[in-house]
Amino acid sequence: MPLRFFNTYSRKLEDFVARDAASRKIDIYTCGPTVYSRAHIGNFRAYIFEDLLQRHLEARGFKVHRVMNITDVDDKTIRGAREAGVPLVKFTQQFKDAFFEDAELLRIKPADDYPAATDQRYIDKMISMISALISKGLAYQADDKSVYFRINKFPDYGKLAHFNLDELQSTGRVKHDEYDKEHIGDFALWKAQNEEDGDVKWDSPWGPGRPGWHIECSAMATTLLGDQIDIHCGGVDNIFPHHEAEIAQSEGVTGKKFVRYWMHCAHLLVDGQKMSKSLGNFYTIPDVLAKGYTGREIRYALIRVNYRTQLNFTWDGMKEARESLGRIDDWLERLREVAQRENGPSRTDDKRPMEESEFEKSLDDDLNISAALGFLFETIRETNRLMDENKLDENVAAKWLNWWDQINAVLQFQAEEAELPEGVAKLAEARLQARLAKDFRKSDELRDKLNALGWEARDTKDGQKITRRAGA
Ligand SMILES: [Zn+2]
Numbered sequence: 001m002p003l004r005f006f007n008t009y010s011r012k013l014e015d016f017v018a019r020d021a022a023s024r025k026i027d028i029y030t031c032g033p034t035v036y037s038r039a040h041i042g043n044f045r046a047y048i049f050e051d052l053l054q055r056h057l058e059a060r061g062f063k064v065h066r067v068m069n070i071t072d073v074d075d076k077t078i079r080g081a082r083e084a085g086v087p088l089v090k091f092t093q094q095f096k097d098a099f100f101e102d103a104e105l106l107r108i109k110p111a112d113d114y115p116a117a118t119d120q121r122y123i124d125k126m127i128s129m130i131s132a133l134i135s136k137g138l139a140y141q142a143d144d145k146s147v148y149f150r151i152n153k154f155p156d157y158g159k160l161a162h163f164n165l166d167e168l169q170s171t172g173r174v175k176h177d178e179y180d181k182e183h184i185g186d187f188a189l190w191k192a193q194n195e196e197d198g199d200v201k202w203d204s205p206w207g208p209g210r211p212g213w214h215i216e217c218s219a220m221a222t223t224l225l226g227d228q229i230d231i232h233c234g235g236v237d238n239i240f241p242h243h244e245a246e247i248a249q250s251e252g253v254t255g256k257k258f259v260r261y262w263m264h265c266a267h268l269l270v271d272g273q274k275m276s277k278s279l280g281n282f283y284t285i286p287d288v289l290a291k292g293y294t295g296r297e298i299r300y301a302l303i304r305v306n307y308r309t310q311l312n313f314t315w316d317g318m319k320e321a322r323e324s325l326g327r328i329d330d331w332l333e334r335l336r337e338v339a340q341r342e343n344g345p346s347r348t349d350d351k352r353p354m355e356e357s358e359f360e361k362s363l364d365d366d367l368n369i370s371a372a373l374g375f376l377f378e379t380i381r382e383t384n385r386l387m388d389e390n391k392l393d394e395n396v397a398a399k400w401l402n403w404w405d406q407i408n409a410v411l412q413f414q415a416e417e418a419e420l421p422e423g424v425a426k427l428a429e430a431r432l433q434a435r436l437a438k439d440f441r442k443s444d445e446l447r448d449k450l451n452a453l454g455w456e457a458r459d460t461k462d463g464q465k466i467t468r469r470a471g472a
Contacts, residue, residue, distance in 0.1 A: 003060060003364045005231075006308060008239060008262040009160055013366060018062065019230050019260060025063045027225040028054060029259075031217060031234040031242070032068040032114070035095035036076040038284045041302065041313060042268035042275055044106060046235040048299060049265040049307040049367070051108045053233065055410040056363045068111040069220045070096060073118050074213045078200055088200050089118075102285040105295035106302075107412040113224050117216040125219040126211045127204050129253050130189045138252045141206050142180035145192035151185045154248045160262060161240035187245050188212035214245035218253075221246070227254040231261045239264055265307045271314055288318070296413060297321045303411075306370055324377075329415050331380045332404060334387055336456060336467065338397035359407050376407070405460050420466060424455050428466045431457055435464070 003016040018026045030050045033039045039047075054064050071077070072092040081091035096116075103110070115122060130147055133139035138154060141147050151157045151165065158164050165185060193201045193208040201208040211219075221229060227250070234243060243262065250258040267274070270281040288298050300321040305311040357379075362371035383400060386392040408414050420428060431446035447457045450466070458465045 001361060001364060004366060005261055005263055006366050008264050009259075011162065014261065016261065019228060023063070024061055025065065026057065026230040028064055028066040028231045028233065029217075029221045029225060029229050030066060030068045030111070030232075031238050032070050032111075033095070033099050034071040034074060034076060034213075035092040035099065036074075036080040038095060038098045038286070039102060040275060041270075041283050041285065041288065041298070043235075044102065044285065044298075045268045045302045045311060046233070046265040047103065047108055048106060048302045050233050051412075052303060052307075052363075052367055052369065052410065053231070053263065054109060055412075056367060059360070059406070059410050060364070065225070066111045067113045067115065067221065067224050069217055070099075070114055070116045071213060071216060072096070072116045073200060073210055073216075078197055081200075082196065082198060105285060105289075106299045107295065115220040115224060117211065117220070122216070122219050122223060123202050123211065125223050126190075126215045129215060129219055129222075129249060131205060132253045133189065133249065136252065138248075139189055140182070142182075144180040145207055146180070146188050146209070147190040147206050148181050148186040149189055149245065149248055149252075150182060151187075151248065152183055154252060156251070157185075157244065157248050160244050160247055185241075187214060187241055189215050189249070214242055215249055217242070218246050218249040221258075222250055222254070227256045227258070229259055231263060232259040233263045233265070236264045236266055263307075266310045268302075269310055269312045272312055283313075291315070291318070293318055293322070296415070297325060300325055300413060303369060304373060307367060325413060325415070327377070327380060328413060331384060332401070332414075334384065335397045335401050335404075336458075338387060338392055339394050339401055340451075340456065341394050357403070363410070401458075420455075424450065424453060424466065427453075428455075428457065428464065432464050435459070 004013050005016055006012070007014045018024060020026075028050070030047075033043060050066075050068075054066055057064050073088065077088060077092055081088040084091055117123075130139060133149065134141070134147065137150070139147055139149050165183075189212050190204060190206055191197075191209050191212055192206070193210070197210060200210055202210060221232075232243065232246075239262075247258050269275070270279075270283065273279060273281060275282050285295070285298065289295075297318060298321075301313065301317050302311065304321070304324075358375040359372045362368040362375060365371070379400070383392060383397075387397075404414075427446055427450050431443050431450070434440075434443040434446060450457050454468060456467050458467070
């Protein structure tokens, strides 16, 4: 079965075909955090879905270039800085730092670029895009000096969110407080400076002001990835108006289809309810850590449900995450023990395929992680049973360990390596050096020494791994 994804634009599952099929290079743009407060677990659910997407595409041989923007100027960041009485840059920096700290803890692969909206390079691009839209009649400066996108002039407006302009009037999705606009749905490209903005302003052909949120993403995406990109992701709450506006702006300027596949992650609920500060069910990553959980356990809890399904976060769910990871840890220990055994059974009953397993195939099917994890746990049950009956030979155990390394490159579930005692660390380092010097006799001797101390050295494609020997 080919790789396929649900495209929000067509509302269909579509076979994935990269724009540049020969090179297998693909571009992904992901809307990043607005740095006015610490990101919450709902935000991180979306970022973990995007991480799963990137890692699975890489496992399938694609070369991914991913951009995640940082929104460091908008209404909320400006308000926050004003209330805190500090400059905008200082106010947003603390939340940028917190975001990177949390993302690392959740084992999210860093993007290739993290453009920030306030970078002059992108401000210039936003201004040139807005100028182009005005000259094409797609934007206008209103009496309030702000510049708006003229949605009536863009026939495809509403195609992503699947509603038409008449509905927009009646849904009440847009506040009726901006009287200067031609159409209630026209959105700001450039916001004229007002008193509350303080010194947050840039010069433009339309006077001092600041960009609207939507144009920030269009400018950063097209600057770094070009006029057309393969995949654009975000949470479902980004679909309208943010992504609808991104399409209108980008395609309005370039005349080319902006995005081939739009992918959106469903909401996260907490105890069956929408997360909110007033309900007291609003959690950041440090809030969950404070309850004694680890980054990898949070990752498990947030990744385990298919991205298009609402995920209900509960403390019971965190306990289950811990138990599930414990099952994986125990299984790996057992496999390692069998893999290094010399007088095990000479044949095995395990004939299940490891290459092209149901794990990879499930992820090909619109990232069906529930089915992929189902296959992993079925494998654990089955191989544990064979090990109980002494029917799994060391070669098969070693093969499952290799398979684990492959799927762990996508899942990132493996336990942190325990702190090595000093003597063990020295032997491990000496063995690493021996291998680099291609002195394999010495490296084998050192492996034996480590073994005698109860530690196991394995050589994986990510380098040498030292783990405690099972039963040692
Ligand atoms: Zn965006």
